Amino acid sequence: MDKQKKLDEVLHAKLNLETAQMKWSELERFFASGSLVTVSSQLDLVEVAVRFANDDKELVVQWLTQGQIAKVSDAQAQAWQAADEALWTVVVKPWILVQEQQRQVH
Template identity: 55%
Template sequence: MKDHPEALLHAKLNCETGRLHWRELERHFARGAVVKVAPGMDLVEVAVRFAQDDKPTIEAWLEAGRIDRAATEDAVVWQGRQSVFWAVVVAPWVLVQEIAPAQND
């Protein structure tokens, strides 16, 4: 893997993902650090692009609405249904992807 730093980074970030409940995410939302990742996107791949500061890719995803900073409206919905997320930290950001409510159990 030494020859493939991106693969090593991908593996590292994959190991750092975990489930996070809204109540644990709320404080990160309050400081404006939550980025929501659209369903169907590879959360770890998004994290790799953030870690590599791949601005063109990140900007394209922002423009396409595939990623976005979490808004107050999101927080209201997440609070109401006590959402659960897959999350990974790429400081200063917490990247999250909501787990479908039926899968939260």
């Protein structure tokens, strides 16, 4: 196993442990400062965090272009505020990556 792959695995494990659910009311101040990035449910939140931490500009730009990651919009913030939505979060300074929880279908 090459060194970078091993480092990525360690970083992935670390970020996975730092991932937490937070209510929107706890995140609003970070939205106001422009530091929230929403991650599509099609992507693995922790893997996106690893790519941010590694400054993988090519992949981040690809996700931005495809609309799979984006700054949280005013409309999205209002919807989350109305429901005081709980979101998955992980910090990769200066960003806080957020992802909606998957709804269980019964």
